Amino acid sequence: MSVDYAQLVKTGIALTDAALERLLPGTATQPHNIHRAMRHSVFAGGKRLRPLLVIESARMIAGDLPDGAADVGAAIEMLHTYSLIHDDLPALDNDDLRRGKPTCHVVYGEAMAILAGDALQTLAYETLAKLSGDAAAKIEIVKEVAIATGTGVGSEGLAPGMIGGQVMDIEGEGQKPTAELVEAIHRSKTGALITVSIVAGGLIGGASADEVMHLRRFGQRAGLAFQIVDDILDVTQSSAELGKTAGKDTASDKATWPAVFGLDASRETAAELLRDGLAELAGFGARADALKAVAKALVERTN
Amino acid sequence: MSVDYAQLVKTGIALTDAALERLLPGTATQPHNIHRAMRHSVFAGGKRLRPLLVIESARMIAGDLPDGAADVGAAIEMLHTYSLIHDDLPALDNDDLRRGKPTCHVVYGEAMAILAGDALQTLAYETLAKLSGDAAAKIEIVKEVAIATGTGVGSEGLAPGMIGGQVMDIEGEGQKPTAELVEAIHRSKTGALITVSIVAGGLIGGASADEVMHLRRFGQRAGLAFQIVDDILDVTQSSAELGKTAGKDTASDKATWPAVFGLDASRETAAELLRDGLAELAGFGARADALKAVAKALVERTN
Secondary structure, eight states: OOOOHHHHHHHHHHHHHHHHHHHSOOTTSSSHHHHHHHHHHHTSOOOOHHHHHHHHHHHHHHSSOOTTHHHHHHHHHHHHHHHHHHHTSTTTTOOSEETTEEOHHHHHOHHHHHHHHHHHHHHHHHHHHTOOSOHHHHHHHHHHHHHHTSSSOSSOTTOOOHHHHHHHHHHHTTSOOOHHHHHHHHIIIIIHHHHHHHHHHHHHTTOOHHHHHHHHHHHHHHHHHHHHHHHHHHHHSOHHHHTSOTTHHHHTTOOOHHHHHOHHHHHHHHHHHHHHHHHTTGGGGGGGHHHHHHHHHHHHOOO | OOOOHHHHHHHHHHHHHHHHHHHSOOTTSSSHHHHHHHHHHHTSOOOOHHHHHHHHHHHHHHSSOOTTHHHHHHHHHHHHHHHHHHHTSTTTTOOSEETTEEOHHHHHOHHHHHHHHHHHHHHHHHHHHTOOSOHHHHHHHHHHHHHHTSSSOSSOTTOOOHHHHHHHHHHHTTSOOOHHHHHHHHIIIIIHHHHHHHHHHHHHTTOOHHHHHHHHHHHHHHHHHHHHHHHHHHHHSOHHHHTSOTTHHHHTTOOOHHHHHOHHHHHHHHHHHHHHHHHTTGGGGGGGHHHHHHHHHHHHOOO
């Protein structure tokens, strides 16, 4: 693969930030404070990994970057940000810092942080509904995104969405995690949004049902591998390397992959999932190189 | 008008509750607690006014109750319920009781109440995306609903959505309310969701652009009148008559219509808005009788 990954990331961030800048109301728009709170968290220096997956998946399917791909990525980033804002609240993880900056509720208060999270979820759906192009593809994206971020109402009973994973994560704290629980949490809490980023990118690019199936299988494997690597890094890296508090999962007795399976087996599983995931993209030939490079980078990262 | 209003309400509640029962995951669905929390608040005895507006608007346009109208009503009720759950949180209004029952966070804790509200918003969009029928109508409903419940990104700068109204309401507390502020809060916090109920009902019924325009104008007037009446009742009725704490708005210095304009002018304005709203339905002839009866009942109610 002759893909310049650093360039892909740079372009992905630029496209995503431009879309978010355009889609989020300005801080001069009434009521001011909620728009300031939304922007505070959306522009807190995220790596825009999910939008990058949307963009490269869309580009692979359509051959070139299709209209609306950056907006779909921005909508998914809004959903990711809303989940972080609510996760950080005192009643949940009670985090004062994220990416080295004070969290939303620390700066704007709890009430505004709750409402800013709510509003980012709302704005994500407004953004998806306002995409130009085929209404059927748009409604399919709304459906996929809602299922992936919900509690588990989806077609696959075993893979609830992001909120379902969050609930299992909270309820599992302090209990000895089982293999089933940690897999269910990882697939839903992180995996579902990563998977739907790839699927939604395909849909905005005009993917066929068969292509969507392969994208979904790729996404499920890459998403799970991503979270396993997150768990591994939490154990093996220092806080300085991670840019966040290391060892926090262990300290709070979170259900993690290494806690259940050990570090070596975790590394093997992540590598296997990546290999199996990449194999799903075989039919796309060299067109899949960029998307493959993103997946590899996510799993082989060190922070 | 020979409409049996009590019968309309009974049918509306039955249709809505059946849809909600079918759409909300059961309490035996993992993770249990969030589904219990969602059902606790959704089935806490709401009057289902917004779904009733959806149903009667859809019925007027389509001639008979169209497929999906009850589900659109259920989706809007989920959004209404999510806003109540988050409003009641300690960081916002800090209400322990609603409709005489303990609020969501009192029973399930703050973390679960935040996530249950989040999940109801998500499930509303999943519900809308899964409607059968015309994709263009569905995506239009998603767009209208998202704008009506957002912060003010809509096409009308003067009428932000539900969350925008909530923010202005919180920020306005303790300040002397102006006529502009109280109108902006009422139009957005309550009026926008009532208006979109009527518009979405029309859309699922197949309304033309001209019909949607009249429905929207009717909804804006009925929605504002509804909230003015709410303010009047807060001043004039006892807690027992209201089934909630009377005088709470005054006690917390909320921006209310009577506080700015006085009781008599408030009553006149509500009656005028109702009259102007009903006039928008003139073109529908006798087909509008049921929808008119609902609007009249909302404005002429005593609790």
